[in-house]
Amino acid sequence: MGRRSLDTIFAALGSFLLVYITLPITSMILLQAGDLGSLESTLRDPEVISALENSVITATVTALLAIVLGVPLGYVLARKEFRGKDLVQGMVDVPIVIPHSVVGIALLTTFSSSILDNYLGIIAAMLFVSASFTVNAARDRFASIDERLEHVARTLGASKWRTFTTVTFPLSLPAILSGAIMTWARAISEVGALLVVAYYPKTAQILVLDYFEEFGLSASRPVAVLLVLMSLSVFVALRWSLARGSEGR
């Protein structure tokens, strides 16, 4: 088989997947564009606004927490050799393979009413399912940084801590932020665990489900479109500014 035909087949298969991903989202948005009135009234609905706020705030707090708690773990996984390291790495990835309803059950079993239907519960569920993106991004970046940069900084008089803050961390920051954006995106799209742990205070993703069950597809669509537009624009804007930032380096 020639190189050309291989390229054609790969392009065709890849395009199919791309269309499959973009089609439902664009058709939903386009359909809604024909009914701007309902979108406008949704935007004035205090319940929707409050749910969107809840989603953004909790996902942002989750991403910040993932940085604070995940970056040190990523550093240890990248730089230290210890017994049981594979097990620790496995534990970081476990949330990716557990069904999220199960995550909710597990969290509720462990922390019971302290996380039931409150902000803490939302953040707990979000952090559980999304922290691994930040940990893994930080770990991969730390592992790729030439350790000799740190050695040189030490011989020039920097303590371990100063070396981390002046050399290792600044060099890893774009990758860590990129991981944190993935954590944010994963957190704002979380539903399964939230259904079990924190149905209230309502987040936008729960509200979409709520409206769908109560009023049907057309009632839930404007909220869904708002959530998609907001998530996508934040995601794209962050990725874009990060890419620009790292180009300038």
Place this chain on the structure above:
Amino acid sequence: MLEVQRVGKRWKEFELRDVSFRIERREYFVLVGPSGAGKTLLLEIIAGIRRPDEGRIVIGGKDVTDLPPEERGVSYVPQSYALFPHMSVLDNITYGLRIRGMSRSEAEKKATGLVRTLGIEHLLNRKPHCISAGEQQRVALARALVVEPILILLDEPFANLDMRIKSRLMSEMKRWREELGFTALHVTHSFEEVMVLGDKLGVLLHGRLRRWGKIGDVISDPGDEDVAKFLGYENVLEGMAEDGCLRVGELNVILPFTVSGKVRVCFRPEDVLLSVERIDSSARNQFKGRITEMEDLGPLFRITVDLDNDIVVRSYVTKASVLEMGLREGSKVYVSIKASSLKVF
């Protein structure tokens, strides 16, 4: 100044065993050895990056074995130079000063002289990936020297440079060294670097420091066969050159080209011709001497000749020639060396 005392360490596939040597103040010590000999590991132990399994490191009379790198006063320039990619050249150079709490303007002022000596004024605002390998080497050197270290450790500093730049930078390094007067431990596998830069030479083979001392001493008496084989050159003469002629004690050695000042000349034993009578040949250096030692190496003899004034030269002579000339210890011989076989450093 630096004392390495019976240092041993196993690290990944490398192993150092019982390594001991000293470097005095303002001395340039070149440690040679093949790849995998443990040269970088030894530098890392001296810098404090790795802890030895056994032995001590003493710097300036103080045992620093248990001190972290930042408390040793030793600068380290790795083979890759390890410039901080997120900082400008100037920020790289002043990093060590800023870490010590110096203000930006003070640090920049302090670096000015060094930056000028190394000829990197025009690079200060660039990022490390925008400058050439030779320039990166200068920046790394400036960054290491500006903090006025007790000792600077250089790991294969010329390995990443092409031949043309390498020889220029080597002679510049020699000049900087004289101007700035730093104490250095330089590891390499290049014999040329030893001859151009070194005061002292150490030979590290399979994790053991097999021989160390003044360059002439080590080369003229390698101690064992492995070291001799690794070094290749067994004859070294040192003296003052003038107009293409080297004066060594009472001897005048004609050099292959015109050079002046203190130089070192090396040549291999196979390039030394012995004869019973003065010969007419293209070899322009002919000296009279007396055989002091004859070592049987199978098909060859390794013959040591003491020239009239206690200068020793070694030659390989085939068994047939030894028989034909009737050479034995005490025989008077003429030693001929072609000027073209001399390596001048």
